[in-house]
Amino acid sequence: MGDVDLPQTDEEWAALARHTDAEQAHDEGATAAGPPAGPxxxxxxLAGDRYLTHYNGWILLEPLPALPAHAIPPRQRWLVGNSTDGEGLAWNTGDEEPRPGAECRIAHRLVCPGIRCGDVLPRLAALRERNRLRAARLDARRTLPGDLPEAG
Ligand SMILES: [Zn+2]
Structure with missing residues (x-):
């Protein structure tokens, strides 16, 4: 073994944990704003389903229904489990091969119409297009004038 700079104190271990948590959040895209910001x-x-991860990052998941896990690329598959407070924690299944018939969630950013990206999977392209239309309708509702001009 060589000289490995392992943390020596509780504070150093805590700092290392914070660093690796931030790295995992970045790698998995769990970088959504937490409360009190809206989802x-x-x-x-568009509103997503926001969940906390075990490393305290927030992930904005695409609303249900869940998708067939085999149709989703590795490291893009998310599951949500029940925690003791009933809130639910989300985790990325990484490279784990899904069981036959398994379903999963996906991060909203994978099908966000506000993010430009080349979709290679038709299912994701279709979801992105559906979201583009939903976002356009949301936009139209938000820009409606509060007081319509009087007719005549
Ligand atoms: Zn979006």
Whole structure:
């Protein structure tokens, strides 16, 4: 064994944990704003299902229904479990091969119409297009004038 700079104190271990948590959050895209911010996507305005991860990052998941896990690429599959407070924690299943018939959730950003990306999977392209239409309707509702001009 060489000279490995392992943390020596509780504070150093805590700092290392914070660093690796932040790295995992970044890698998995669990970078949504937590409460008190709303669960709306900053890029398209659509509301997502926001969950906490075990490393304290927030992930904005696409609303249900869940999708067939085999149709979703590795590291894009999310599951939500029940925690003791009933809130539910989300976790990314990484490279784990899904069981036959398993379902999963996906991060909203994967099908966010506000983020430009080349979709290679038709299912995701279709979801992105559906979200584009939903976001456009949401936009139209938000820009309706409060007082319509008087007719005549
Ligand atoms: Zn979005």
């Amino acid at each position: 709306d996507c900053p890029d398209c305005g």
